[in-house]
Amino acid sequence: MSRRLKTDIPGTDYRIDAERLPDLDWEQEFAKDLRAPGPLVLELGFGRGEFLMHLAGEASERAHIGVEVSRKRVLKMARRVARSELCNVRLVHASAEHFAATGLRAASVEQVWINFSDPWPKKRHHPRRLVQPALLERLCWALLPGGTVEIATDDVPYAEHIDATLRAEAHLENVFAPDPWRSEVPGRPPTAYELEWRALGRPIHFWRYAKR
Numbered sequence: 001m002s003r004r005l006k007t008d009i010p011g012t013d014y015r016i017d018a019e020r021l022p023d024l025d026w027e028q029e030f031a032k033d034l035r036a037p038g039p040l041v042l043e044l045g046f047g048r049g050e051f052l053m054h055l056a057g058e059a060s061e062r063a064h065i066g067v068e069v070s071r072k073r074v075l076k077m078a079r080r081v082a083r084s085e086l087c088n089v090r091l092v093h094a095s096a097e098h099f100a101a102t103g104l105r106a107a108s109v110e111q112v113w114i115n116f117s118d119p120w121p122k123k124r125h126h127p128r129r130l131v132q133p134a135l136l137e138r139l140c141w142a143l144l145p146g147g148t149v150e151i152a153t154d155d156v157p158y159a160e161h162i163d164a165t166l167r168a169e170a171h172l173e174n175v176f177a178p179d180p181w182r183s184e185v186p187g188r189p190p191t192a193y194e195l196e197w198r199a200l201g202r203p204i205h206f207w208r209y210a211k212r
């Protein structure tokens, strides 16, 4: 994770070296580019990054952090952000779990997005699933009251796991109640995976939970 960042970026390089995470002051980091960097917006596992680009473009005064475990995807996204006019995005090459453990501060986050994280269908691989009680607990610690966690999946067994894990987190409440989840959220931009799964007719599940 901590190999030196490559520099072949056509403009400003907004990647953050994971080694800096424990000491990083996000407010200071974003203050270079934003007048009043407020609470953070996170996307964990941004993949090709189109969703994060959309979020950051829609809210250009808000501070966005994308976290992705694939070095190649982080590099591609860094090039994409550099070619854009966006200066409110930072990219971290790390696992979301590592980022949550070292890069977050208490009560500093407004929104967390986890879109179509890998379902790991084999039972012995279930511990590798991103949505887990420990990660949610850490995210709750980092969220402001009223801050939201938004999760999406197309995979039915993973959906059952996500739903049970969200319900079990006492600091969160279901914004979509009485629905456990929704299959459409108007105004939400699709991610690359969402478009693929929709084209195959797979059911999409969206959750929105807020910190109490």
Ligand SMILES: C[S@@+](CC[C@H](N)C(=O)[O-])C[C@H]1O[C@@H](n2cnc3c(N)ncnc32)[C@H](O)[C@@H]1O
Pocket (backbone or CB within 6 Å): 044, 045, 046, 047, 048, 067, 068, 069, 070, 073, 094, 095, 096, 097, 114, 115, 116, 117, 118, 130, 191, 192, 193, 194
């Ligand atoms: C199925 S893709 C979905 C990508 C994107 N969110 C979308 O909806 O199009 C899952 C992404 O999560 C990344 N990923 C997997 N495990 C991760 C982890 N523990 N932390 C951060 N990213 C992770 C993968 O590299 C991949 O880019």
